[in-house]
Amino acid sequence: MSVSVREFAERGADLELVGIQKRFPGFTAIEELDLTIPAGSFFALLGPSGCGKTTTLRLVAGLEEPTRGRILIGGTDVTETKAHQRPVNTVFQSYALFPHMSIIENVAFGLKRRRIGDAEARAHEALRLVELDHLAQRRPAQLSGGQQQRVALARAIVNRPALLLLDEPLGALDLKLRRQMQLELKTIQEEVGLTFLHVTHDQEEAMTMADTVAVMNKGAIEQMGAPAQLYELPRTVFVANFLGQSNLFTGMVSGATDTAIAVDVQGTSIVVPTARAARHQGQVTVGVRPEKVALHREAPADSSSRNLLGPGHVIDVSFSGVSTQYIVSVTGIGTVTVFAQNVGIGPIASEGDEVWISWDVEHGFGLDDDPADAVKFPADDDTHSIAVQRREALVAELEEG
Amino acid sequence: MAFAAFATTEAQPQAPKRKSRIALFLLLPGILYMVLFFLTPLISLILTSLQAPNEFGDIGVYDYAFNWQNYVTVVQEYWPHILRSFGYALVATVLALAFSYPLAYFIGVKARRWPLLQSIMLVLVIAPFFISFLLRTLAWKQLLSDESLIITSLKALSLMAPDAHFTGTPAAVIFGLTYNFIPFMTLPLYTTLERLDMRYLEAGSDLYANPFAVFRKVTIPLSMPGIVAGTLLTFIPAAGDYVNASRDFLGGPDTQMMGNVIEANFLVLLNYPAAAALSIILMAAILVLVGIYVRRSGTEDLL
Numbered sequence: 239m240s241v242s243v244r245e246f247a248e249r250g251a252d253l254e255l256v257g258i259q260k261r262f263p264g265f266t267a268i269e270e271l272d273l274t275i276p277a278g279s280f281f282a283l284l285g286p287s288g289c290g291k292t293t294t295l296r297l298v299a300g301l302e303e304p305t306r307g308r309i310l311i312g313g314t315d316v317t318e319t320k321a322h323q324r325p326v327n328t329v330f331q332s333y334a335l336f337p338h339m340s341i342i343e344n345v346a347f348g349l350k351r352r353r354i355g356d357a358e359a360r361a362h363e364a365l366r367l368v369e370l371d372h373l374a375q376r377r378p379a380q381l382s383g384g385q386q387q388r389v390a391l392a393r394a395i396v397n398r399p400a401l402l403l404l405d406e407p408l409g410a411l412d413l414k415l416r417r418q419m420q421l422e423l424k425t426i427q428e429e430v431g432l433t434f435l436h437v438t439h440d441q442e443e444a445m446t447m448a449d450t451v452a453v454m455n456k457g458a459i460e461q462m463g464a465p466a467q468l469y470e471l472p473r474t475v476f477v478a479n480f481l482g483q484s485n486l487f488t489g490m491v492s493g494a495t496d497t498a499i500a501v502d503v504q505g506t507s508i509v510v511p512t513a514r515a516a517r518h519q520g521q522v523t524v525g526v527r528p529e530k531v532a533l534h535r536e537a538p539a540d541s542s543s544r545n546l547l548g549p550g551h552v553i554d555v556s557f558s559g560v561s562t563q564y565i566v567s568v569t570g571i572g573t574v575t576v577f578a579q580n581v582g583i584g585p586i587a588s589e590g591d592e593v594w595i596s597w598d599v600e601h602g603f604g605l606d607d608d609p610a611d612a613v614k615f616p617a618d619d620d621t622h623s624i625a626v627q628r629r630e631a632l633v634a635e636l637e638e639g
Numbered sequence: 640m641a642f643a644a645f646a647t648t649e650a651q652p653q654a655p656k657r658k659s660r661i662a663l664f665l666l667l668p669g670i671l672y673m674v675l676f677f678l679t680p681l682i683s684l685i686l687t688s689l690q691a692p693n694e695f696g697d698i699g700v701y702d703y704a705f706n707w708q709n710y711v712t713v714v715q716e717y718w719p720h721i722l723r724s725f726g727y728a729l730v731a732t733v734l735a736l737a738f739s740y741p742l743a744y745f746i747g748v749k750a751r752r753w754p755l756l757q758s759i760m761l762v763l764v765i766a767p768f769f770i771s772f773l774l775r776t777l778a779w780k781q782l783l784s785d786e787s788l789i790i791t792s793l794k795a796l797s798l799m800a801p802d803a804h805f806t807g808t809p810a811a812v813i814f815g816l817t818y819n820f821i822p823f824m825t826l827p828l829y830t831t832l833e834r835l836d837m838r839y840l841e842a843g844s845d846l847y848a849n850p851f852a853v854f855r856k857v858t859i860p861l862s863m864p865g866i867v868a869g870t871l872l873t874f875i876p877a878a879g880d881y882v883n884a885s886r887d888f889l890g891g892p893d894t895q896m897m898g899n900v901i902e903a904n905f906l907v908l909l910n911y912p913a914a915a916a917l918s919i920i921l922m923a924a925i926l927v928l929v930g931i932y933v934r935r936s937g938t939e940d941l942l
Contacts, residue, residue: 301841321844322853334842338860347856348846393846 250277250433251312251325251400253298258307260293267293268457271307275450280427280434282448284441286480290457291437292331295403298435300324312400322351327394328403333386335378341365341389342374348397364396365389368422384415388422395426404436408443420447441481445469453477469527473516473606478525485574486525486605494518498599504570508545508602515604523605529577530601533564533587534594545602547571548594552587562586566595688915699909709916717900717917724897725924727809728878731816732824735873736866738817739824743865746825747832764825776815776888780806783814783889807891815883820876824869831865867936875925897921 258271268290275281283291296302298309300321308317316324327348335344342361349357365371368388370381378386387407394402404423408416424447427434438444444451445465452462453476461468461477468481478484489503499515500507501524510524526545538546550568562585564576574595578586587593691704714721742764750757767775782789783805793799805811839861843853859866881898884890890899897917904914 299845301845320849321841322847322849326845328842328845330838330842330845332838334836334838336839336842336857336860338863347843347848351847351849351852397846 250279250431252277252310253401253433253435254308254310254313255294255298256308256310258294258297258309259305260290260297260302261305266457268297268304270458273452273459275433275435277312277433278431279450280424280436280448282436282438282444282451283454284438284444284451284481285454286439289454291439291454292405294454295328295405295435295437298401299326299328299403325400326403327397327399327401328405329387329390329394329407331405331407333378333390335386335389335393337378340375340377341370341381344378344389345393345396348393352397361392361396364392367395367426368392384411384419387411387415387419391419391423391426395430395432398430399432401433401435404434404438406438406440407436408438408440416443423447445481451481453480455480471514471603472525475523475605475607478603478605483528483575484525485528485531486523487571488521488523490521491517491519499604501604506547506571509599510602510604511600514600514602516606517604523607524602525605526597526602528563528575529561529579531574531576531595531597533566533576533578534596535587535591537594538596541596543599544596545599546594546596547574549592550574550595552589552591552593555585555587555589557585564593566593568595684915684918687911688919690912690915699911701912706912709912710920713913713916713920716913717897720895720897720900721920721924723809723894724878724921725928727813727816727884727894727896728874728880730813731820731877732870732874734813734817735821735824736870739821739828739869740866743825743828743832747829748835748837751833761829764822764829767822772819773882773888776819776882779815779818780888783811806889807886807894809894811889812884812894812896815889816877816880819880819883820873823872823876827868827872828862828865831862831868835861863936867933870932871929875929878925879921 253273253275255271255273258268258273260266260268271290271294273294283294285291293302297304298311300316300319300323304317308315310316311325335341336347339347342358342365345364346357346361349360354360362371362374365374368391370385370388370392373381373385378389381389391407408419411419420443423434426432434448436444436448445468448465450462451465451468453460453468455476461473468477472478472481472484475486478486487501487503487508489501489508491499492502492507493500494512496512498509498511499518499522500509501522508524512518515522515524534548537548538544540546547568548566550566550571552564553567553573554563554565556563557580559580561577561579564578564585564587566574566576568574576595686703687701688709689703689705689707690701690709691706693700693702742760746757746760746764750760781787784790785804785806790799790805794801794803799805835858839857840853843857844850848856878896879898881896881902882888884894884896884899885902886892890896901914901917901921904910904917
């Protein structure tokens with residue numbers, strides 16, 4: 239498919255990144271990146287700040303040049319093409335609405351540069367789509383953050399680019415507007431059939447919106463797949479902890495059958511299905527998601543279909559309405575996080591209680607990481623660790639007062 | 640930098656509505672200064688401009704009157720000087736803008752990554768101020784005189800006619816005005832361009848604007864406050880300048896500007912009402928021109 243900027247894209251285009259490397263003076267943002275995004279898909283690049291995701295986006299937009307590698311849009315090599323000649327539009331993180339132009343002028347800007355007829359009418363149409371046509375004559379500074387964000391979106395989609403790039407566009411919005419915009423983006427994508435490349439550090443946003451999520455860390459893609467697949471079967475410690483929370487255990491494989499492997503963790507055997515484990519011998523890291531773990535007040539009967547840990551002590555209980563998070567300290571194994579739905583009234587255990595924990599063998603997963611770096615580390619910007627830090631700060635503050 | 644305040648267009652924070660005696664007290668020195676050194680001379684100038692010659696015909700002695708015909712007389716007599724003043728000032732302003740914009744763009748945008756280079760270049764822009772304006776203009780008179788290396792070389796290369804002069808021509812006066820006011824143009828331009836958010840330029844190129852379109856549609860409008868401030872700071876003093884056009888400096892008999900005729904009327908002809916009327920006309924004309932200009936350029940916040 240040809241990609242002329244003089245006309246609208248008929249449909250979304252494939253994006254291919256081949257052997258991309260990007261170095262800045264002093265550091266390497268992207269070491270080696272190969273990525274194919276099929277036409278019409280909603281693709282999310284997820285990662286913590288500084289992982290190279292925004293650089294990837296800027297490379298695709300043509301705002302940066304790769305040190306090495308090629309970029310293809312719809313099969314055409316655009317590596318040497320200037321930003322203004324690429325059939326790509328960006329919704330910038332800062333929106334970058336031109337402050338000296340009215341909203342309608344902002345939205346019509348791209349169409350006028352391409353000399354597409356009816357620019358004003360099309361711009362009004364795009365504004366109607368984001369429900370802001372009544373503000374067409376205002377200046378960006380007169381709009382709220384959420385409205386500016388929608389204008390930025392209208393300004394990009396009005397051009398019908400083959401590829402739409404979204405750089406954390408929902409970052410500045412409050413929860414309710416965020417939900418609304420997520421829904422709107424998804425609707426627009428389905429209606430217009432563009433290819434979306436969405437960059438975000440918000441795992442929930444990535445998972446609810448994208449068909450395919452690529453988790454990026456330190457300039458490389460750690461794991462890629464459908465959101466549910468990534469969540470249920472993480473392959474690395476980073477993914478296991480960045481995408482939701484995980485309980486991870488490291489030990490030697492002590493036995494194996496056709497269908498499962500047993501891992502010896504400080505004397506306790508944890509069984510993981512072979513199909514869900516990446517490594518089958520030597521030292522391995524296995525894990526389970528906290529919401530899959532059950533909490534017992536009394537020692538449950540041994541069962542071959544469940545992993546059982548305990549007894550342990552509850553060291554922290556935090557009640558959040560729909561669920562309660564328990565942190566259980568199990569001797570020799572460390573702490574295990576348990577999310578329990580509030581099916582009864584209030585928490586079922588309190589701090590200091592003796593408890594047992596268990597989970598279905600089928601819910602465990604085995605990671606692919608080298609055991610050497612398989613230590614349980616929380617990402618700095620992961621919700622849980624922020625919560626822990628906040629709590630510690632609060633406790634310290636209360637003690638001082 | 641004083642220009643920074645001048646170039647600001649962002650909405651000012653709302654002033655407190657409550658009347659405050661302290662604010663009034665703090666304003667007092669400023670108000671006193673304005674009354675003493677602006678309002679009083681202005682009123683005195685207006686009164687002088689309406690004076691009539693003394694009934695005994697003494698030279699340099701005038702009586703208070705309402706002799707508005709003074710204005711008609713000076714316009715009839717000096718209209719070429721009035722037009723010349725604004726013409727020269729306009730050309731000098733355009734030239735200074737054409738010279739300063741790339742310079743300010745380089746210092747404020749391109750050199751952002753090298754703060755040392757930025758500082759050195761800014762110092763170089765300001766450095767001429769360390770030497771008196773008069774001395775610098777005199778130096779140019781020497782450099783551009785008929786016997787100077789520049790002019791003799793140009794004549795030797797047949798780029799100038801053998802009997803041509805440079806000093807004393809309108810070109811020399813405009814050159815002097817441009818040269819002397821370039822820092823006043825560069826500094827406000829620099830302060831706006833230095834804060835120019837490159838993300839807008841990126842957004843422009845993302846929206847299919849080629850580099851020229853980005854410059855015309857994004858960079859220029861966003862640097863408008865600097866352009867307006869710079870052109871005003873150049874045009875206003877250039878229109879009233881009497882040094883460059885003076886015969887003692889770069890001018891000649893045919894290049895006299897309003898400043899020169901005001902000076903001659905005050906100091907040589909002792910025709911104070913004519914000089915005062917000319918001053919008022921100059922001031923009013925500048926006010927009107929600037930008002931129209933600022934309104935047209937959409938930067939009313941500056942006034």
